[in-house]
Amino acid sequence: xxxxxxxxxxxxxxxxxxxxxxxxxxxxxxxxxxxxxxxxxxxxxxxxxxxxxxxxxxxxxxxxxxxxxxxxxxxxxxxxxxxxxxxxxxxxxxxxxxxxxxxxxxxxxxxxxxxxxxxxxxxxxxxxxxxxxxxxxxxxxxxxxxxxxxxxxxxxxxxxxxxxxxxxxxxxxxxxxxxxxxxxxxxxxxxxxxxxxxxxxxxxxxxxxxxxxxxxxxxxxxxxxxxxxxxxxxxxxxxxxxxxxxxxxxxxxxxxxxxxxxxxxxxxxxxxxxxxxxxxxxxxxxxxxxxxxxxxxxxxxxxxxxxxxxxxxxxxxxxxxxxxxxxxxxxxxxxxxxxxxxxxxxxxxxxxxxxxxxxxxxxxxxxxxxxxxxxxxxxxxxxxxxxxxxxxx
Amino acid sequence: xxxxxxxxxxxxxxxxxxxxxxxxxxxxxxxxxxxxxxxxxxxxxxxxxxxxxxxxxxxxxxxxxxxxxxxxxxxxxxxxxxxxxxxxxxxxxxxxxxxxxxxxxxxxxxxxxxxxxxxxxxxxxxxxxxxxxxxxxxxxxxxxxxxxxxxxxxxxxxxxxxxxxxxxxxxxxxxxxxxxxxxxxxxxxxxxxxxxxxxxxxxxxxxxxxxxxxxxxxxxxxxxxxxxxxxxxxxxxxxxxxxxxxxxxxxxxxxxxxxxxxxxxxxxxxxxxxxxxxxxxxxxxxxxxxxxxxxxxxxxxxxxxxxxxxxxxxxxxxxxxxxxxxxxxxxxxxxxxxxxxxxxxxxxxxxxxxxxxxxxxxxxxxxxxxxxxxxxxxxxxxxxxxxxxxxx
Ligand code: SF4
Ligand code: SF4
Numbered sequence: 048x049x050x051x052x053x054x055x056x057x058x059x060x061x062x063x064x065x066x067x068x069x070x071x072x073x074x075x076x077x078x079x080x081x082x083x084x085x086x087x088x089x090x091x092x093x094x095x096x097x098x099x100x101x102x103x104x105x106x107x108x109x110x111x112x113x114x115x116x117x118x119x120x121x122x123x124x125x126x127x128x129x130x131x132x133x134x135x136x137x138x139x140x141x142x143x144x145x146x147x148x149x150x151x152x153x154x155x156x157x158x159x160x161x162x163x164x165x166x167x168x169x170x171x172x173x174x175x176x177x178x179x180x181x182x183x184x185x186x187x188x189x190x191x192x193x194x195x196x197x198x199x200x201x202x203x204x205x206x207x208x209x210x211x212x213x214x215x216x217x218x219x220x221x222x223x224x225x226x227x228x229x230x231x232x233x234x235x236x237x238x239x240x241x242x243x244x245x246x247x248x249x250x251x252x253x254x255x256x257x258x259x260x261x262x263x264x265x266x267x268x269x270x271x272x273x274x275x276x277x278x279x280x281x282x283x284x285x286x287x288x289x290x291x292x293x294x295x296x297x298x299x300x301x302x303x304x305x306x307x308x309x310x311x312x313x314x315x316x317x318x319x320x321x322x323x324x325x326x327x328x329x330x331x332x333x334x335x336x337x338x339x340x341x342x343x344x345x346x347x348x349x350x351x352x353x354x355x356x357x358x359x360x361x362x363x364x365x366x367x368x369x370x371x372x373x374x375x376x377x378x379x380x381x382x383x384x385x386x387x388x389x390x391x392x393x394x395x396x397x398x399x400x401x402x403x404x405x406x407x408x409x410x411x412x413x414x415x416x417x418x419x420x421x422x423x424x425x426x427x428x429x430x431x432x433x434x435x436x437x438x439x440x
Numbered sequence: 441x442x443x444x445x446x447x448x449x450x451x452x453x454x455x456x457x458x459x460x461x462x463x464x465x466x467x468x469x470x471x472x473x474x475x476x477x478x479x480x481x482x483x484x485x486x487x488x489x490x491x492x493x494x495x496x497x498x499x500x501x502x503x504x505x506x507x508x509x510x511x512x513x514x515x516x517x518x519x520x521x522x523x524x525x526x527x528x529x530x531x532x533x534x535x536x537x538x539x540x541x542x543x544x545x546x547x548x549x550x551x552x553x554x555x556x557x558x559x560x561x562x563x564x565x566x567x568x569x570x571x572x573x574x575x576x577x578x579x580x581x582x583x584x585x586x587x588x589x590x591x592x593x594x595x596x597x598x599x600x601x602x603x604x605x606x607x608x609x610x611x612x613x614x615x616x617x618x619x620x621x622x623x624x625x626x627x628x629x630x631x632x633x634x635x636x637x638x639x640x641x642x643x644x645x646x647x648x649x650x651x652x653x654x655x656x657x658x659x660x661x662x663x664x665x666x667x668x669x670x671x672x673x674x675x676x677x678x679x680x681x682x683x684x685x686x687x688x689x690x691x692x693x694x695x696x697x698x699x700x701x702x703x704x705x706x707x708x709x710x711x712x713x714x715x716x717x718x719x720x721x722x723x724x725x726x727x728x729x730x731x732x733x734x735x736x737x738x739x740x741x742x743x744x745x746x747x748x749x750x751x752x753x754x755x756x757x758x759x760x761x762x763x764x765x766x767x768x769x770x771x772x773x774x775x776x777x778x779x780x781x782x783x784x785x786x787x788x789x790x791x792x793x794x795x796x797x798x799x800x801x802x803x804x805x806x807x808x809x810x811x812x813x814x815x816x817x818x819x820x821x822x823x824x825x826x827x828x829x830x831x832x
Contacts, residue, residue: 099780100783138780163556174582177581351561379780
C-alpha cells in the first residue's frame with residue numbers, strides 16, 4: 048500500500064507497481080464528514096501537536112494513534128511507501144516526516160518547484176522528470192518488487208485523459224443558465240474519483256462518461272443542480288468560490304447556499320487535484336513529462352497572480368455575480384494572501400466579493416451563525432449591486 | 441563618551457541599526473556611490489554571494505519587530521497567520537523599503553511563498569524573485585536544478601545592473617562571505633565557551649547588523665566585538681546552558697531573548713539568522729562558483745524545518761549536534777505562533793531529544809509579544825530544573 052497527497056497525485060504511476068492507494072487528506076475529510084475528526088485532532092494535540100497547525104495532519108495522526116481504523120470503521124494497513132509529492136503545500140513535507148518518524152514507513156520525496164514566476168520553466172520540468180526517473184521509479188520498483196513498465200503507464204494515462212475530458216465538460220456545464228451542477232459542493236462528488244485512487248482506471252473513465260451524459264441531459268432539460276434536498280429550481284445567485292470547503296458541517300454549509308438559491312458555478316477547490324480546464328491532459332505519448340507537468344500545474348502550486356487571473360477568468364466565463372472566499376484556518380497554502388486575492392478580484396471584475404472563515408475538519412472552527420450571517424449579507428449586497436447596475440443602464 | 445567600554449559602544453551601534461526601521465544604513469550605502477542597488481531577502485537562506493557579486497547590497501528583512509505599529513499589514517492577513525508577513529507588508533506599504541531595488545523570497549513555507557506573489561502585485565515596479573531550493577540532495581538531480589536556479593538569478597541580477605556577472609566576481613564574493621562565516625563561527629564558539637562575556641542579546645544584535653551592513657564591514661565588526669567582549673570581564677553566573685531553537689523566521693522581541701537570559705539560561709547556540717551560518721564551512725572559490733554553492737547547500741548546510749530530512753535518522757541530528765558540541769544542558773523551543781514549519785517539526789525534535797535524555801521546554805511567541813513575565817517564569821523554572829537535575 049502507498050500513501051500520497053491529492054495535489055501531485057501520481058495514481059497512474061503507483062498503479063504500475065500494484066500499490067493500493069491511500070490519500071491521507073481524503074481519510075481526514077471522510078472522518079470530518081463522519082464527525083470523527085474532532086476527537087482525532089484533540090488526541091493529536093494531546094500527543095504533542097500544536098493547536099496552530101493544519102488540522103488535516105492532526106486528524107490523520109489522531110486516526111493513526113487510535114489504531115489506524117479508517118473512516119468506514121475498517122482497519123487501514125500501514126503504508127509500505129509514502130510518496131511525498133511536495134506539490135504546492137509545505138505541510139505535506141512535515142506530514143510525511145511525522146508519519147515516518149513515528150511509524151518508520153519508507154518515504155520517497157518528489158520535490159515539485161513552485162511556479163513563483165507564474166510559469167513552468169524548462170529547468171523545473173527537467174528536475175521533476177529527473178526525480179521521477181532516478182529516484183521515485185527506482186524506489187517504487189524496489190519497495191513493490193514490480194518492474195516498471197512504461198506501456199502500462201501509457202495505458203493508464205489513456206484512461207485518465209478520457210476521464211479528464213469528461214470531467215472538464217461536466218465542470219464547464221456550469222456556464223449554462225441555470226447551471227445543471229454545483230461547481231463546489233456538488234463538484235466534490237465529481238472530482239472524488241479522479242483526484243484520488245481511481246484516475247487511470249477504466250471504471251473511473253466509465254464513471255465520467257456516464258456522469259457527463261447525465262449532466263448533458265440536465266442541460267438539455269434546463270434543470271438546475273441536485274442538492275441533498277432535491278433539485279434546486281430557482282437559480283438566484285451565481286458564485287465563484289475560492290478555498291476548500293468545511294467538512295464537519297458540509298451539509299449545513301451547502302444548505303445555506305441552496306436555500307437562498309445560490310449556486311457555485313466554479314471553484315478553485317475543484318482544481319486542487321489537477322487543473323484540466325485550461326487544456327492540460329495526461330499524455331500517453333510523453334508519460335513521464337506529462338506527470339511532471341501535471342504536478343507543476345496543480346492549483347496550489349500556482350502563484351498568487353495566477354490564482355487571481357484564474358478566478359477573474361471564472362467570474363467572466365461563468366457569468367458569476369461575485370467571489371466568495373472560504374478561508375481555512377488550517378491551510379496556509381490556500382489562505383495566506385487571500386485578502387489580497389479578494390481585493391484584486393473586486394478591483395478587476397467590479398463584482399462584489401465576500402470572506403468567510405471556517406476550518407476543514409476541526410469542528411471547533413465552524414460557527415454556523417456567523418457564516419450564515421455573512422452569506423445573507425453577501426447575497427443582499429449582490430442584489431443591491433444588481434439594482435444599481437440596472438438603474439445605471 | 442570616553443568612558444564607554446568598546447564592547448558597549450559596538451553593541452550600541454548595532455542596537456541603533458536594529459532600531460532603525462527606515463534602513464538609513466542602506467540608504468547611506470547607496471548614496472555613497474552612484475548607481476548602487478540594494479536587494480532585500482527574507483529568512484532562511486538566499487545565496488547572498490550572487491547579489492554581492494552584482495555589486496549590490498543584500499539586506500535581510502526580518503519583519504517589523506515590536507516597535508512597528510502594524511496598521512495596513514493587518515488588512516492583508518487573517519488572525520491565524522503569523523506576524524512576519526504582515527509587518528513586512530507594513531514596512532513596504534509605508535515606504536520604508538523604498539530603498540530596496542528588489543526582494544528575494546526564499547522557499548521556507550507557504551506564507552513567504554505566497555508573499556512573493558503579493559509583492560509582485562503590490563510593488564509591480566520592483567524586482568521580485570522567489571528562490572526555490574532543492575529538497576533532493578543528489579548533485580545530478582537537486583544540484584542540477586539548483587545550479588540552474590542560480591543561473592537564472594545571476595542573469596536577472598545582471599540585467600538589473602546592466603552587465604553580466606562573471607565567475608571571478610562570484611568567487612570573490614564567496615571569499616568575502618567565507619570570511620564573514622568564519623568570523624561568525626568564531627563568535628558562536630566564543631559565546632559557547634564564555635556565555636557570560638557575550639550575552640545572546642548582544643550576539644543577536646551583532647548578527648542583525650549583518651543584515652544591513654556590507655559583509656566586509658560586518659566581518660570586521662564581528663571580530664571587533666569578540667575582542668572587545670573578551671576585554672571586559674563580566675560576572676559569571678550559575679546559569680543553565682541551553683540551545684534556543686525555532687526562531688529561524690519570525691523573530692522574537694529582543695526583550696524575550698533578554699528575559700530568557702535573565703531567568704537563568706545561557707543561550708549557547710540558536711537558529712537565528714541562519715543565512716549567516718547556513719553553509720557550514722568554506723565554499724571553495726576557484727572557478728566553479730555556482731556548482732560549489734550548490735554542493736555546499738546540498739551536503740554541508742544547516743538544518744531547519746524548511747528543509748526535508750532525506751532519512752528518518754537525520755531528524756534532529758543538527759540540533760543534537762548543537763547540544764553536544766556546545767555543551768548545552770537543555771533545549772528551549774521558541775516558535776512563532778502559527779508557524780507551521782517550526783510547530784510541525786517540534787514534536788519530532790522533542791522525541792529525538794527525549795531519546796537522548798536532553799531536557800526541553802517549549803513556548804510560542806510573536807514578534808510583538810509584550811508580556812515577558814510568563815516566559816521568564818517558564819525559562820526560570822526550566823533552568824532550575826536543569827540545575828537540580830544535574831546536581832542529582
Ligand atoms: S496546509 Fe492546506 S494544502 Fe496543506 S495539507 Fe493542510 S489543508 Fe492541505
Ligand atoms: S514564521 Fe513560520 S509560518 Fe510564518 S512566514 Fe516564517 S516560517 Fe512561515
